Amino acid sequence: MSTALFLTYFFALAFGALLTYTVRKKLLARAIMDIPNDRSMHKEPVPRGGGLAIMGVVAAGLLLFSPVAFDGTLADPLNFHWAMPRVSSLILLLSICLLVSVSWLDDKRPLSPALRLAVHLLAAFVGSFALPDTFLLFGGLLPAALDRIAMVLGWAWFMNIYNFMDGIDGLTGVQTVAVVTGVAALFWGLEIFQPSALHHDLLLCALVAGATGGFLAFNWPPAKIFMGDVGSIPLGFLIGYLLLKLASLGFLAAAIILPLYYLADSAITMGRRALKREKIWQAHRQHFYQRATLGEGRPKPVVIKILIADFLLFGAALLSMTNPWLGLGLGVMIVILLLLSLSLSAKKAKKI
Numbered sequence: 001m002s003t004a005l006f007l008t009y010f011f012a013l014a015f016g017a018l019l020t021y022t023v024r025k026k027l028l029a030r031a032i033m034d035i036p037n038d039r040s041m042h043k044e045p046v047p048r049g050g051g052l053a054i055m056g057v058v059a060a061g062l063l064l065f066s067p068v069a070f071d072g073t074l075a076d077p078l079n080f081h082w083a084m085p086r087v088s089s090l091i092l093l094l095s096i097c098l099l100v101s102v103s104w105l106d107d108k109r110p111l112s113p114a115l116r117l118a119v120h121l122l123a124a125f126v127g128s129f130a131l132p133d134t135f136l137l138f139g140g141l142l143p144a145a146l147d148r149i150a151m152v153l154g155w156a157w158f159m160n161i162y163n164f165m166d167g168i169d170g171l172t173g174v175q176t177v178a179v180v181t182g183v184a185a186l187f188w189g190l191e192i193f194q195p196s197a198l199h200h201d202l203l204l205c206a207l208v209a210g211a212t213g214g215f216l217a218f219n220w221p222p223a224k225i226f227m228g229d230v231g232s233i234p235l236g237f238l239i240g241y242l243l244l245k246l247a248s249l250g251f252l253a254a255a256i257i258l259p260l261y262y263l264a265d266s267a268i269t270m271g272r273r274a275l276k277r278e279k280i281w282q283a284h285r286q287h288f289y290q291r292a293t294l295g296e297g298r299p300k301p302v303v304i305k306i307l308i309a310d311f312l313l314f315g316a317a318l319l320s321m322t323n324p325w326l327g328l329g330l331g332v333m334i335v336i337l338l339l340l341s342l343s344l345s346a347k348k349a350k351k352i
Contacts, residue, residue: 004199008065009206012057016214019053024218024225032108034226046223049107050215051231055100057211058204058238062093065203086200088130092241095123096234099159103229117156120233124155127241135248155240158259161266162236167290168299169223171306173216175262176235178310180209182258182317183242189321190249201245208238221300253324254317257331261309264335265289288342295348302345309338 027033027047034048102119105111128151136144137151166172184205187198212235218224227235243255256263265288270280278284285294292302312334320327 005202005206008061008203009210012061012207012210013214015060016053016057016211017217018214019056020050020215020218020225023050023053027225034228046226048226048228049104049230050219050225051227051229051234052100052104054208054211054215054227054231055096055234057214058207058234059093059096061203061207061211062089062096065089065200065207089200089204091126091130092204092238095127095237098126099123099234099237100230103231103233107228107230117160120156120159120237121152123237124152124159124240127155127237128152130241131244132248135244137244137247137252151244155237155244158240158243159233159236161262162239163229163232164266164270165262165287165289166227166232167285167287168293168302169221170216170219170299170303171289172227172232172235173212173219174303174307175259175310176212176239177209177216178307178314179239179258180205180212180242182310182314183239183246184209185314186246186251186254186317186321201242204238205242208235208242221298221303251321253320253328257313257317257320257327258310260313260331260335261306261338264339268339288339288346291346292342293345295346297348302342305338305341305345309334 024047027049032047032049033045035045036043098119102111102116106116128148136142136147137154138147141147142150162172165175184202187202187205190198215225215227215231219227239259243259247255269287273280273284273286285291289302289306292305293299296302313331316327316331316334318327319330
């Protein structure tokens with residue numbers, strides 16, 4: 001399995017970079033640009049829509065690996081044969097296609113928030129059937145139907161968080177690679193005890209991390225291309241699936257810890273804006289990472305701080321596998337320190 005996993009990752013990395021280069025040329029030729037405004041974090045027009053490259057690689061990988069059945073163990077990783085396509089992979093692919101189509105339209109001409117939310121809820125509902133039938137997010141505290149509704153609402157909310165947090169060069173690319181690699185490492189540890197039980201989810205991790213890494217080569221500050229909604233929304237969907245799958249295995253704490261910075265920054269910022277009766281879905285520059293970027297004058301130091309915190313959060317998630325409350329407590333402390341550090345950076349700004 002290890003050989004197949006690494007081959008998948010490097011395949012996705014190479015084709016992610018190649019396709020991003022190609023998509024960027026097409027976007028420039030068609031003048032599909034993100035034009036700076038008073039709420040933007042960039043000063044020059046940048047092509048928007050690089051998420052098409054990421055999703056193209058992921059979709060191709062799902063089609064390629066969906067009908068592969070692994071019979072091997074870690075000692076014999078390439079023992080596989082072709083079987084019927086996996087229903088879970090096809091469900092994910094259907095949701096991705098739905099999200100990519102609508103998000104691409106939104107990137108070119110903004111759609112109504114109600115329409116976007118309806119599509120996000122539909123994709124989350126369809127995607128929920130890729131999870132184990134017996135999975136209850138709240139552990140039986142709610143009736144099964146209410147549990148499913150709450151999970152779909154939370155999943156759609158997570159997609160939008162991912163979109164809201166995609167506001168500076170490199171941030172969402174780094175966050176995606178960090179979180180997905182963390183999930184993959186935890187899956188890999190479980191795979192050792194249950195060979196082949198999680199191989200398709202591991203391959204999905206390799207596809208997402210590799211394709212995003214290829215895109216990140218062009219999105220690292222200063223960015224030559226932006227992801228756009230066509231990338232951030234489907235990535236939020238896929239990472240939501242992987243985190244829910246981790247929770248379905250009994251590791252809810254780890255699933256909360258890995259994306260904890262995104263959850264905290266978005267929740268605090270949206271809470272502040274809601275209290276001020278502002279429209280929380282409108283563009284702004286009030287997130288911790290945005291104010292820190294304004295203070296630093298460039299995004300790179302902010303992205304590096306968040307990357308270091310993500311690495312530490314993986315350690316907290318690993319600890320939570322055996323001690324959930326201790327891991328959660330450590331994760332909260334890491335995020336508090338990160339937010340304090342970003343707030344200190346923000347104070348360098350003359351005005352926001």
